[in-house]
Amino acid sequence: MVTIYERKPGLSRRELLKRGGVGALLVISGSAIISPEHAWGLETSALKPETMATLIQLARDIYPHDQVPDKYYAIAVKGHDEMAAKDPAHKELIEKGIAELDKKAGKGGYRGLGWEEQRVALLTEIEKTPFFQAVRGGLVVSLYNQKEVWPIFGYEGESYSKGGYIARGFNDIEWL
Amino acid sequence: MAAQFDLKNDGVVVIIGSGAGGGTLGNELAQKGIDVVILEAGARHEYEDFINDEWDSFTQLAWKDKRTTSGDWRVAKDFPNLPAWIVKSVGGSTTHWAGASLRFQEHEFKTATTYGKVKGANLLDWPVTLTEMEPYYAKAEAKMGVTGTNNWPRLPGNNNFKVLKAGADKLGYKECHTGNMAINSVERDDRNSCQQTGFCFQGCKWGAKWSTLYTEIPKGEATGHLEVRPNAMVIKINHDASGKVTGVVYADKDGKLQEQKARIVAVAGNSIESPRLLLNSQSAKFPHGLANSSGQVGKNYMRHTTGSVYAIFDKPVHMYRGTTMAGIIRDEARHDPSRGFVGGYEFETLSLGLPFMAAFLNPGGWGRSFTTALDHYDHMAGLWIVGEDMPREENRITLHADEKDEHGMPIADVHFDDHPNDTAMRNHAYKQATALYDAVGATRTFPTPPYPSTHNLGTNRMSEKAEDGVVNKHGQTHDIKNLFVSDGSQFTTGAAENPTLTIVSLAIRQADYIAAQMSAKTI
Numbered sequence A: 001m002v003t004i005y006e007r008k009p010g011l012s013r014r015e016l017l018k019r020g021g022v023g024a025l026l027v028i029s030g031s032a033i034i035s036p037e038h039a040w041g042l043e044t045s046a047l048k049p050e051t052m053a054t055l056i057q058l059a060r061d062i063y064p065h066d067q068v069p070d071k072y073y074a075i076a077v078k079g080h081d082e083m084a085a086k087d088p089a090h091k092e093l094i095e096k097g098i099a100e101l102d103k104k105a106g107k108g109g110y111r112g113l114g115w116e117e118q119r120v121a122l123l124t125e126i127e128k129t130p131f132f133q134a135v136r137g138g139l140v141v142s143l144y145n146q147k148e149v150w151p152i153f154g155y156e157g158e159s160y161s162k163g164g165y166i167a168r169g170f171n172d173i174e175w176l
Numbered sequence B: 001m002a003a004q005f006d007l008k009n010d011g012v013v014v015i016i017g018s019g020a021g022g023g024t025l026g027n028e029l030a031q032k033g034i035d036v037v038i039l040e041a042g043a044r045h046e047y048e049d050f051i052n053d054e055w056d057s058f059t060q061l062a063w064k065d066k067r068t069t070s071g072d073w074r075v076a077k078d079f080p081n082l083p084a085w086i087v088k089s090v091g092g093s094t095t096h097w098a099g100a101s102l103r104f105q106e107h108e109f110k111t112a113t114t115y116g117k118v119k120g121a122n123l124l125d126w127p128v129t130l131t132e133m134e135p136y137y138a139k140a141e142a143k144m145g146v147t148g149t150n151n152w153p154r155l156p157g158n159n160n161f162k163v164l165k166a167g168a169d170k171l172g173y174k175e176c177h178t179g180n181m182a183i184n185s186v187e188r189d190d191r192n193s194c195q196q197t198g199f200c201f202q203g204c205k206w207g208a209k210w211s212t213l214y215t216e217i218p219k220g221e222a223t224g225h226l227e228v229r230p231n232a233m234v235i236k237i238n239h240d241a242s243g244k245v246t247g248v249v250y251a252d253k254d255g256k257l258q259e260q261k262a263r264i265v266a267v268a269g270n271s272i273e274s275p276r277l278l279l280n281s282q283s284a285k286f287p288h289g290l291a292n293s294s295g296q297v298g299k300n301y302m303r304h305t306t307g308s309v310y311a312i313f314d315k316p317v318h319m320y321r322g323t324t325m326a327g328i329i330r331d332e333a334r335h336d337p338s339r340g341f342v343g344g345y346e347f348e349t350l351s352l353g354l355p356f357m358a359a360f361l362n363p364g365g366w367g368r369s370f371t372t373a374l375d376h377y378d379h380m381a382g383l384w385i386v387g388e389d390m391p392r393e394e395n396r397i398t399l400h401a402d403e404k405d406e407h408g409m410p411i412a413d414v415h416f417d418d419h420p421n422d423t424a425m426r427n428h429a430y431k432q433a434t435a436l437y438d439a440v441g442a443t444r445t446f447p448t449p450p451y452p453s454t455h456n457l458g459t460n461r462m463s464e465k466a467e468d469g470v471v472n473k474h475g476q477t478h479d480i481k482n483l484f485v486s487d488g489s490q491f492t493t494g495a496a497e498n499p500t501l502t503i504v505s506l507a508i509r510q511a512d513y514i515a516a517q518m519s520a521k522t523i
């Protein structure tokens, strides 16, 4: 199960900021990644929390949607932590992949690169690797198959229980 | 009451698969008082159980057993283990299908004659003509409740159709309407009319769309002459010393092997599984597989020349609302080699939900070029291209050399290379569709590559002469009198039209033939 805390994290905002942020938004504390702005946190069990934080950034760089909050990217990559807990080979694939990415990025690591273009340039270099393929392949389902993100894209989902669209705008287009 | 037949009952007709071909044949025979056992690999889900959710529905209904791919088609790269998007469930792919029901054009039964020699294409005329098929098409349309026939009104146009129609008008296309759909536009046959739910591909929870699951099958069962046995995966067809088939071996729901005896066997597992089964039934007498003296079993695999075009507008469309495929332009379906290819294609409205759009718009794609398309999902319109592709011997289903499924049956490999005619047709269609949406003010268009095959055809083809194909004009194998093929794998060529109406028409016709042969005691 994905553990996403909806409540305020135990640490004060000041304390969190002192510990150093992930980008501007995410904070790492113990084995958790916390978003002080949005009051959610994510606990890792097998992967390093720093790795998870980078994965979240990586997910956003692969499928950037500025209107989609980090929380959904976190849910989307959380499965890698669960898989890593069960499968050492998967753990190595992810940890090594992230470490190499950080190395390529130089001082400050992947998350230290300020512009999306800089990060994307690195991703383009590793696009063919099993690491990138594993992250991207899973993400296309785990991100877009979250019912909570559908309204952000204007997709209404299930419609049978509402009687279909026969009286709810199946032919309401007006601008043609 | 549904019948129950003994495994040793060798008087029954055994049909393998309960989809468009098998489900229809089963009911037609049962109506004539002939005892039938349909063996179906999938489970039975009734229409209340369908799920309005793309991935969950896929998990519930789709054929997910591993297959492999080869060839230059893009599906082999993007979906190496999912060459086809078809169903393993009672009702077969008629649970997933969209309902577009078109008759073939006259010349499409005579492609070798009409198109002449096309290099690298294994064209052949069908041994039947449109004139011979017409009465059966009429029966199929009446059975399936096809809109625009028998005075049934066409469906109302949804938003996606309205965009298509506006573009068609601008381009001067003449034949554009909401299609001939096997979907109730009015209540009939004790079933609902379409409620514009927009989940036609996920199984129609209203039962408005024709599917053998809740039409042919219960009607056949009501005669007391039909038994449908779900979770029964056939792995071999047996024969006797004289070469007549005698029964089939299947794995039951517990994986235990059973043998069902039979007087006649009809194979209707769709165009990948049917040849796989014939090939796997090889024996000392038939070392290359059953009914394969021509060597054509598994060859000439066709999947239609397909592709989609999606377009973004500056104002909302909500294409996903309403019937998925009720919209068609038929002007390009003609044979007109001046366009640079033989045969023709149809444009049909299509929409995918957000999860499938993300998976299929540009498989493997990522970054802003990809995501900004999805950002405007509710401003998108879309259409599907479906055109005639060329049969080629090299495009074929084979048994995998070493990989086997859970029952020890070799898995299928699907090899496909596009013929230059397919590519020329697809590019023409991309250009026309882009122009169509541009004419309505699209700000961006996406020529989208083919999805895993939903139309799978041709791998046990019909031929006049035994050396050219696998079955005769009634779907009876040239080699074995009491062995039939009853699905889309019979198709000699693919035509531009969606295949199911023709599959159903052939099954109705085949039932008449089987009944006549049985009473004449020739089989």
Ligand SMILES: Cc1cc2nc3c(=O)[nH]c(=O)nc-3n(C[C@H](O)[C@H](O)[C@H](O)COP(=O)(O)OP(=O)(O)OC[C@H]3O[C@@H](n4cnc5c(N)ncnc54)[C@H](O)[C@@H]3O)c2cc1C
Residues within 6 Å of the ligand: B016, B017, B018, B019, B020, B021, B022, B039, B040, B041, B042, B085, B086, B087, B088, B089, B090, B091, B092, B093, B094, B096, B097, B098, B099, B100, B101, B201, B232, B233, B234, B235, B268, B269, B270, B271, B273, B274, B277, B325, B454, B455, B456, B486, B487, B488, B489, B498, B499, B500, B501, B503
């Ligand atoms: C998403 C989608 C949309 C479509 N839309 C349209 C459309 O609008 N118009 C149109 O004409 N067509 C459409 N089609 C295609 C249509 O569904 C097929 O052409 C048609 O159902 C094929 O009929 P069939 O009898 O050959 O096989 P199917 O209907 O696929 O039935 C085959 C059955 O055989 C079973 N089976 C296979 N092997 C075995 C075995 N060894 N033992 C036991 N059982 C076995 C399978 O589980 C399956 O249930 C669509 C298909 C899909 C997937």
Ligand code: SF4
Residues within 6 Å of the ligand: A164, B183, B193, B194, B195, B196, B197, B198, B199, B200, B201, B203, B204, B205, B206, B207, B208, B209, B322, B323, B324
């Ligand atoms: S749109 Fe109509 S045919 Fe399609 S699923 Fe809904 S009710 Fe059924």
